[in-house]
Amino acid sequence: AFSAGSRLLRGYRGGHVVIRFALGGCTNRPFFRIVAANSRRARDGKYLEQLGCLDPLPNAHGEKVAGLNLERLRYWLGCGAQLSRPAEKLLGLAGFLPLHPMTVTGAERLRRRRQREQQPEAAPADGSAEPGTAP
Amino acid sequence: MAALGSRGSAALPSRLRALWALPARRALAADAGAAEGKAAPPKPAFTDEAVQTLLYKMTGLDLRKVFRPVKKDLKPPHYKLMTEAQLEEATRKAIEEAKTKLIMPPVLNEREPIDDVLAEDKVLEGTETAKYVFTDLSYSIPHRERFIVVREPNGVLRKATWEERDRMIQIFFPKEGRKVIPPTLFKDENLGTVFQQDRHEDVLNMCIAQFEPDSPDYIRVHHRTYEDIEKHAKYDLLRSTRHFGGMVWYLVSRKKTDGLLIDMINRDLLEDATSLITLYHMLHPECQSAKEAKEGKLQGVDLIKVFVKTESQREGYIQLALQAYEEAMATSSAS
Numbered sequence: 001a002f003s004a005g006s007r008l009l010r011g012y013r014g015g016h017v018v019i020r021f022a023l024g025g026c027t028n029r030p031f032f033r034i035v036a037a038n039s040r041r042a043r044d045g046k047y048l049e050q051l052g053c054l055d056p057l058p059n060a061h062g063e064k065v066a067g068l069n070l071e072r073l074r075y076w077l078g079c080g081a082q083l084s085r086p087a088e089k090l091l092g093l094a095g096f097l098p099l100h101p102m103t104v105t106g107a108e109r110l111r112r113r114r115q116r117e118q119q120p121e122a123a124p125a126d127g128s129a130e131p132g133t134a135p
Numbered sequence: 136m137a138a139l140g141s142r143g144s145a146a147l148p149s150r151l152r153a154l155w156a157l158p159a160r161r162a163l164a165a166d167a168g169a170a171e172g173k174a175a176p177p178k179p180a181f182t183d184e185a186v187q188t189l190l191y192k193m194t195g196l197d198l199r200k201v202f203r204p205v206k207k208d209l210k211p212p213h214y215k216l217m218t219e220a221q222l223e224e225a226t227r228k229a230i231e232e233a234k235t236k237l238i239m240p241p242v243l244n245e246r247e248p249i250d251d252v253l254a255e256d257k258v259l260e261g262t263e264t265a266k267y268v269f270t271d272l273s274y275s276i277p278h279r280e281r282f283i284v285v286r287e288p289n290g291v292l293r294k295a296t297w298e299e300r301d302r303m304i305q306i307f308f309p310k311e312g313r314k315v316i317p318p319t320l321f322k323d324e325n326l327g328t329v330f331q332q333d334r335h336e337d338v339l340n341m342c343i344a345q346f347e348p349d350s351p352d353y354i355r356v357h358h359r360t361y362e363d364i365e366k367h368a369k370y371d372l373l374r375s376t377r378h379f380g381g382m383v384w385y386l387v388s389r390k391k392t393d394g395l396l397i398d399m400i401n402r403d404l405l406e407d408a409t410s411l412i413t414l415y416h417m418l419h420p421e422c423q424s425a426k427e428a429k430e431g432k433l434q435g436v437d438l439i440k441v442f443v444k445t446e447s448q449r450e451g452y453i454q455l456a457l458q459a460y461e462e463a464m465a466t467s468s469a470s
Contacts, residue, residue, distance in 0.1 A: 069271075069273055093286050094284065
């Protein structure tokens with residue numbers, strides 16, 4: 001159905017260029033396109049340029065494939081585009097930007113949570129073993 | 136003795152360099168300088184003009200085989216009425232086209248595996264389960280210089296291996312005739328079946344489309360094919376195709392030229408036989424027949440006889456073939 005005035009032809013007031021992920025694919029099968037768009041556009045709406053893609057599900061060789069058009073990325077960053085947090089994290093993993101501090105923080109938090117989970121397992125395990133071993 | 140080293144690339148004619156899209160000279164200049172210093176007489180490489188002309192002469196130019204109908208969409212045949220002059224013109228143009236079809240694919244050394252770590256971040260250990268492969272999709276970079284890096288689950292950021300590189304480049308910049316995962320045809324057990332059906336040329340064409348010339352798979356498939364042809368003496372399958380030069384280079388480097396020589400003499404291709412022996416002498420100048428030939432400046436059948444006496448293993452067969460040839464020449468000239 002054709003709404004009054006196409007959404008594609010809209011001109012937005014204000015807003016800035018962001019480089020972010022646009023979600024595509026189908027149910028239970030996400031696929032991200034790395035896209036330079038006006039910040040006020042819909043997430044999956046009209047964008048200025050596609051700068052790459054990311055497949056979050058590992059393929060047959062156990063790798064998550066990502067493509068980045070670094071030349072155009074550098075152009076948009078030079079034009080003053082901003083990055084969304086997931087985009088910053090991805091570029092940090094790629095080595096184009098330095099590692100994002102939240103990646104490091106997230107890794108440490110995960111490690112601490114796993115340690116805490118292991119300790120309660122160790123403690124009841126010790127508790128149940130002792131009465132058995134103790135004379 | 137897979138011959139071509141980086142030295143050879145420096146002397147490439149510009150036509151071949153442009154066709155094979157080899158990496159720029161600046162990367163190879165360092166190796167060229169080092170290698171020249173070590174080897175006293177420069178060994179002839181696959182790409183030298185003299186070697187290429189010899190191999191090209193041996194390949195032959197059978198227009199019927201080169202322009203054999205390839206499987207295409209079915210169209211009714213197209214007839215033209217031509218005068219003698221027009222027919223000659225058309226034949227000449229056909230020969231030019233055939234020459235472009237017979238340009239030989241490159242023979243290179245096996246590539247060195249890539250083993251380069253860019254960054255190590257121990258903090259990331261245990262966060263991810265799968266590795267990330269990042270490919271640079273900038274359009275104007277040649278594929279050899281593209282950045283393809285892998286972030287492993289243990290936090291190490293390294294350059295991708297050659298296999299990963301080829302796969303990623305095929306995913307994002309697909310080339311016609313190449314698949315992302317190489318077909319099972321190229322495994323050793325399946326190659327035997329294809330060779331029994333005499334389809335060596337098709338295998339080699341598929342191999343050229345699928346692999347890079349310096350990848351170990353390309354070299355392995357080519358060597359298997361040449362070995363099989365040499366074992367069953369099916370040299371005629373590759374004559375008048377672009378693979379003949381590569382096969383001759385392989386056999387001459389390993390000194391297995393006897394079967395080919397017999398085949399050439401049986402088909403009355405004496406010029407090809409002499410060019411084969413000339414090539415042998417160029418590649419192995421220290422052998423006895425090379426020295427004798429240089430002293431005596433022998434030509435034609437004498438060259439073959441000297442070669443047969445000193446270098447070949449199957450002397451008897453070659454002598455028999457030569458005798459048969461000479462008898463045939465005598466009877467034909469007499470009658």
